[in-house]
Amino acid sequence: MRPGQSLSKLTARLLVKLENHFKHHRPDLVLAHGDTTTCFATALSSFYQQIPFFHVEAGLRSYHLNSPFPEEFNRQSVAPMAHHHFAPTELEKINLINDGIQDHKITVTGSTVHDAIHIIKTKNRNADHIPDIGTRPTVVVTLHRREANQAMQQTLTGLKHVAIERPDVMFICPIHPNPNVQNAFRSILGGHENIKLLDPLPYAEFISLLMKSNLVVTDSGGVQEESVYFGKRVLLARAETERRDGLDSGLVQLIGHDVEFTRRSIKQALCNSNFTHELLGENGMPLHASETIARVVERNIV
């Protein structure tokens, strides 16, 4: 992110860049993912250039335009511009159909993050990318949401209380590089023996850390998805989520941002879990999202 990057400037910059790219390379088909400003600008620019746009991870909805901000708006506005929608599950397909998208323009694929994790676990097996986390039970903490500065401080304060009460548990926090997030973590959680504050980890290392952890506290939908894949218990520090992963099975619990509720929820999860979860995720998760997407692209491009 550039310093002081506003959404307007970012969107304008991306639209111009993308138009240049499209004019120069003349793609026959464009793909983008999810709900970022990049995805929104890609859909809009493809539409302006009349290039078919295919949307990966389509159909997630919170139905609150301001939460997550601006991602919910991005998703909703991308849908009418997309030629084809790749929905992770039937639920997202239903959301799209309720939005008026025709059935034949939607393919349910599963999540490509499962493919990514699978590649890491098979291809990179020999690489030494397991962070040293010691022998104590481990809680992985990641918080980054931009609309939640005050809320983040409350979550961190609740967490600090647990860390003081449970010196037998290690808290590992890879911190997002955003300066506000860095400051909040360092000022609230700094100076505790059982709290490790880390720079962001390469993805393979982060996945290894997740695999070895006992509990995850996060406000990230992506980390929620990855943790559930490994059957990890997740406390979601958000008021709501557009991702159903793990909510129905009880692996994921929404805990909001209240200091005391955060403290109690983490303590309870540490007691209840007994640190012996079944690896729900690795079995029964569809693994071929990317292949399915590639097949649909192939059908549409000849």
Place this chain on the structure above:
Amino acid sequence: MKNISIIIGTRPEAIKMAPVYLALKDRFGDSVQLISTGQHRELLWPSPERI
């Protein structure tokens, strides 16, 4: 040859689109391009082959 562009801007997109890029490259070879908009620059980015 048909050209395909995959556009990413943040690390999560890089991770989740890497397998899509690889699957498309298997079928379409070098006509598949992976393009970053540079929306986020500060996080560590994986190359698609290593994710």
